[in-house]
Amino acid sequence: MACGNSLAKDVNELKAMVKAQNKRIDKLIKHIKEGCEAKEEKQLESTMCNLNPYLECLNPDILYHLSLSSDTTDFQKVFGDVRFVCMGGTATRMHKFAHFIMKEIGLKMNTSVQLKNLAEEAHRYALYKVGPVLCASHGIGGPSISIVLHELIKLMHHAKCQNPIFIRMGTCGGIGVEPGTVIVTSEALDGQLRPVYEVVVHTIPELRPTKLDADLANELKSMSDPCNDDFDVVLGKTLCANDFYEGQSRLDSAFCGYTPEKKMAFLQHISAAGVVNIEMESAPFAAITSQACIRAAVICVAILNRLDGDQVVSAKDTLKDWDSRPQILVARYMRKVLFGSDEDCNDEDSWTKLRVGLAFRPDPARTEDSMIWAESEIGVVTASDGAEELNKFKVPGEGDNDNIGTILGETVHRPAKLDKKLARELKSLASADDPYDTIIGKTLCTNDFYEGQGRLDGAFCEFSEADKMAYLEKLRDHGVVNIEMESTIFAALTHHAGIKAAVVCVALLNRLNGDQVNAPKERPQILVSRYIRKVLQQHGQLKSLFGHQGSIKSPRRFKLVQQESQAHE
Numbered sequence: 080m081a082c083g084n085s086l087a088k089d090v091n092e093l094k095a096m097v098k099a100q101n102k103r104i105d106k107l108i109k110h111i112k113e114g115c116e117a118k119e120e121k122q123l124e125s126t127m128c129n130l131n132p133y134l135e136c137l138n139p140d141i142l143y144h145l146s147l148s149s150d151t152t153d154f155q156k157v158f159g160d161v162r163f164v165c166m167g168g169t170a171t172r173m174h175k176f177a178h179f180i181m182k183e184i185g186l187k188m189n190t191s192v193q194l195k196n197l198a199e200e201a202h203r204y205a206l207y208k209v210g211p212v213l214c215a216s217h218g219i220g221g222p223s224i225s226i227v228l229h230e231l232i233k234l235m236h237h238a239k240c241q242n243p244i245f246i247r248m249g250t251c252g253g254i255g256v257e258p259g260t261v262i263v264t265s266e267a268l269d270g271q272l273r274p275v276y277e278v279v280v281h282t283i284p285e286l287r288p289t290k291l292d293a294d295l296a297n298e299l300k301s302m303s304d305p306c307n308d309d310f311d312v313v314l315g316k317t318l319c320a321n322d323f324y325e326g327q328s329r330l331d332s333a334f335c336g337y338t339p340e341k342k343m344a345f346l347q348h349i350s351a352a353g354v355v356n357i358e359m360e361s362a363p364f365a366a367i368t369s370q371a372c373i374r375a376a377v378i379c380v381a382i383l384n385r386l387d388g389d390q391v392v393s394a395k396d397t398l399k400d401w402d403s404r405p406q407i408l409v410a411r412y413m414r415k416v417l418f419g420s421d422e423d424c425n426d427e428d429s430w431t432k433l434r435v436g437l438a439f440r441p442d443p444a445r446t447e448d449s450m451i452w453a454e455s456e457i458g459v460v461t462a463s464d465g466a467e468e469l470n471k472f473k474v475p476g477e478g479d480n481d482n483i484g485t486i487l488g489e490t491v492h493r494p495a496k497l498d499k500k501l502a503r504e505l506k507s508l509a510s511a512d513d514p515y516d517t518i519i520g521k522t523l524c525t526n527d528f529y530e531g532q533g534r535l536d537g538a539f540c541e542f543s544e545a546d547k548m549a550y551l552e553k554l555r556d557h558g559v560v561n562i563e564m565e566s567t568i569f570a571a572l573t574h575h576a577g578i579k580a581a582v583v584c585v586a587l588l589n590r591l592n593g594d595q596v597n598a599p600k601e602r603p604q605i606l607v608s609r610y611i612r613k614v615l616q617q618h619g620q621l622k623s624l625f626g627h628q629g630s631i632k633s634p635r636r637f638k639l640v641q642q643e644s645q646a647h648e
Contacts, residue, residue, distance in 0.1 A: 123159075123239040128372040130236055131540035140237065140536065142230040143596045144528075146201035149237055158238035162211040163413060164231060164245045166224070166364075170196070170205035170216045176248070176406055177207035177214040183410035184417060186210050212413065217247070221276070221321060221363040222564050226528045228367045232538040244295065245368050245375040248405040251317070251358040252327065253381030254350045258393060259310050259401045261408065263300045264291060264317040264377035267361035270326055270485030272318070272352055276366035280530045281542065281550040289319075289365035292374040299376055302411040310380075310404050315355030317377060319362035325486045327357050329389040334575060337487055345487045346385055356381055370539060378405040463497055463522040463566055463582040495524075495570035501581040508609040515602055520560030522582060524567040532562050534594040551590055561586060583607060 134140065139150035147154075165180070167173050177194055181187075186209060188194070198206035198215075204227050205216040215231060217224040224247075235243050253260055267289040268274055275286040296314060303312035324332030328342045349357075361377045368375035380401045382391050391398070485491065502519055509517035529537025533547045554562075566582045573580035583603040587596045 123155075123241065125236040125239050126242045126372075127232060127236045127538075129370055129539060130232070131535070131537055133535040133540055133544075134233065134236065134538075137536055137595070140233060141595045141597060142234060144201055144203050144226050145198040145206055145230050145234070147197070147230075147234065154234060154237040155239050158208070158213065158234060159240060160211055161208070161213045161235065161238065161240045161243055162416075164213045164215065164235070164243055165409065166215050166217045166227075166245065166247045168217060168219060168249050168360075172248075172402065173205050173207060173214045173216045177209050177212075179403070179406055180212050180214070180410055180413065181209045184210060184212070184413055211417070213243075217360065219323075220359045221319070222526050222528070224360045225363045225367060225526075228364065229529045229538040232367070232371050232373070236538075243373065245364075245373050246299075246409055247360060247364050247375075247377045247379075248409060249358060249360065249377075249379045250382045250402065251356040251379040252383055252385040253356050254346060254354055254385055256313060256355055256381050256384060257311070258381055258383050259397075259404070260381045261303070261310055261312045261404045262317070262356045262379050262381060263296045263312065263314050264356075264361055264365075264379070265293070265296055265314050266316045266353075267291065267365040267377065268316055268318050268354065269362050270318070270320050271488055271490070272349065272354075276319075276362040278366075278527050278530055279525065281533060281546065282553075287366040287370060289362045290369040291365045291376055295374050295376045299378055299408055299412055302408040302415070308407075310401075312408065313355060316353045317361045317379075318349055318354045318357045320357055320359055321485060323359065325491075327385075328487055331389045333572070341487060343386075348488070350386075357385065367538070378408060380404045463502065463520070463561075463570075463584075493571040493575055495567040496574040497566075497570045497581055498579045501579055505581055505583055505606050505610055508606050508613065513605075517606065518560060521558045522566045522584075523554055523559045523562045525562060525564055528564060532590075536594045548591070555591075562590065 137149075139148045141148045165173075165176060167176060174194070174196070181194075194207050194209070196205050196207060198204045204218070205214075207214040213231075215227060217227050231245075251262065253262065256262065266274055267276075269276065269289075273286070274289050276289050278285050278287060300312050300314050320326035323329070325334060325336075328337070328345045329335075330339060330342060356379060358379055364377060365375065382393065382398060382401060383389075393401075506517055506519050525531035528534070530539060530541075533542070533550045534540075535544060535547060561584060563584060569582060570580065583606055585602045588594075
């Protein structure tokens with residue numbers, strides 16, 4: 080019976096799609112028979128608002144993390160018809176969604192053609208275009224999604240897209256809901272239950288409101304079919320944590336400074352406040368899209384009820400089925416928008432040009448390293464002797480610098496200490512014959528790639544170039560030689576576990592000379608390789624990796640030696 084209902088539903092949806100397309104065909108035939116006056120092509124303008132005024136000065140504008148540039152890609156020609164930007168955590172999820180939505184909105188692609196990852200050369204995010212739908216991965220956490228959102232919003236601006244809708248799809252931990260339940264976010268809260276997202280600009284914290292489109296959220300919820308869907312859809316508040324483990328009050332993390340009773344009290348407290356799920360991206364997603372006046376929604380599926388446990392124990396096939404549920408609702412919504420009412424069909428502007436399988440390759444080459452530095456010449460390798468977080472920027476003599484997290488709704492400070500002896504050892508492995516310098520200095524760690532690093536090329540910018548330069552010079556005077564986004568959490572967690580740790584990076588540009596990146600390097604791997612070889616030799620382990628004649632003893636060891644050797648060479 081369930082199979083019959085599902086088949087009938089699919090048939091009805093297909094009929095509706097065909098009916099809408101037939102109306103368009105009839106209209107075109109009528110125009111051909113009766114003739115029609117050619118309309119002057121409208122000069123479109125970007126519908127984004129509050130954007131960075133310096134964007135018009137960027138020629139080209141390099142979207143570094145997407146491996147796209149305005150001088151190698153005609154953004155308006157390629158992306159101008161985008162009406163939906165759908166985002167999810169992993170590249171695999173968005174690749175599957177791209178194929179799924181292609182079928183759902185009635186597009187076909189030659190079997191000899193493959194969807195191209197348009198951001199493949201950047202090695203960070205995935206980007207697929209399926210007609211009016213742009214599918215992008217965003218990684219895990221606020222810093223990762225904020226980077227790609229800035230670049231996607233700039234892309235939509237340059238392409239002059241008209242009122243694109245942004246939707247984030249993902250998984251989450253439910254609070255008091257059954258696993259498999261789909262949750263549409265009504266309000267995104269931070270770890271302290273505030274409806275804000277904190278961005279630190281020039282050492283000053285700014286709280287940005289996390290507003291989502293209430294009408295869009297209700298529309299997505301209304302796409303559920305209680306009679307035929309085998310899952311529930313609820314609307315509720317989402318807590319956006321900046322940590323997967325302690326920040327979400329889990330008992331299965333590497334560290335845990337609270338009891339099971341305190342964990343349960345915290346979860347019950349947020350449940351009483353209306354929170355129905357926890358994830359890690361909704362607050363920056365809501366704040367950044369709202370700032371650009373973009374209609375946006377977050378829709379996730381709960382893969383466990385956190386009141387029952389912390390670990391995900393459901394079978395892979397079950398998780399795969401659950402993962403598709405938000406996508407099903409999003410596809411229904413898109414079909415309604417694209418092929419919905421008679422009023423929409425009669426509106427010339429409502430018809431979407433459907434284009435799929437774009438195969439273009441941007442010109443600039445990219446590598447995996449994207450760290451950006453405050454001051455040092457391009458190509459200089461930096462070994463950090465300390466990591467400082469931007470929102471706890473301190474003048475000399477004020478004590479240790481901390482990594483800040485939220486645990487059980489309270490702010491926690493942990494020292495971000497690195498092993499200074501290890502840093503000096505790494506620096507000592509630099510050779511006078513190396514065609515670059517290696518230095519030791521302080522590293523500034525930010526939670527945002529654009530505004531948080533004082534850049535003029537983000538989607539938003541509310542400071543002047545003079546403000547930017549004063550900020551960077553202040554950092555330099557404090558001993559900071561580079562800026563990146565991971566050192567404080569890396570230093571804090573390794574130090575907390577008593578692990579000897581170091582950070583080695585390469586400067587891709589001198590931030591005192593500009594903001595955009597176009598000079599990839601791989602030099603830190605050389606120093607690290609030398610250090611590993613030195614340590615293994617000291618312990619007599621490097622020789623034991625090989626047999627007496629230099630042959631490899633096992634595939635596992637071969638892999639280790641091969642990787643180390645390749646990095647060194």
